[in-house]
Amino acid sequence: MPTLATYARVYVEDLDTALPTFVRLTGEQPKLRFTYRDLELATVGGYLILGGSEAALAPYRGTHATAIVASLDEPLRITEEHGGEILDGPNDVPTGRNMTVRHPAGATIEYVEFAPETRSAAGVR
16 A cells, blocks of 8 residues: 655644745645635645644644545555554545544554545645
8 A cells, every 4th residue: 555645734723824934944835725624724845734723623633644545445454454443534525535543553644545636736646
C-alpha cells in the first residue's frame, strides 16, 4: 500500500491569518482549500492546516497526520488484521473519501482517498 503523500496537521484559530506564514515557510501557494463541517482547511507544502474555533477543532486534535492513499481498501484491511480501531469512516468528504484509524501502538492517522480531480489539483500522483 503506497502512501502517495503525507501531511503534517496544523491546528489554527484562523486559516487566513495562518496561510501567509506557511506560504512563506514552504515557498508554495495553497493547492487545496475547502470547508468541512465547521472547519476551513488548506494544504500548503507538506502541511494540512485546519482552521476553526476551539470547539470545532477539538474532535480532530488527536489525529497526528493525514496520509493520502490510492484506495482506502488496503489501510482498512491492514487495520483490521493488526488489531487497530476504525474511529470514523469510511466517509464521503469534499476531497473524496476518508477514515480515521487508531493503530495498535496508539498513533491516530486520517487516511484519504482523493477523488481524481482533487488528486490532480493537489499534485499527487
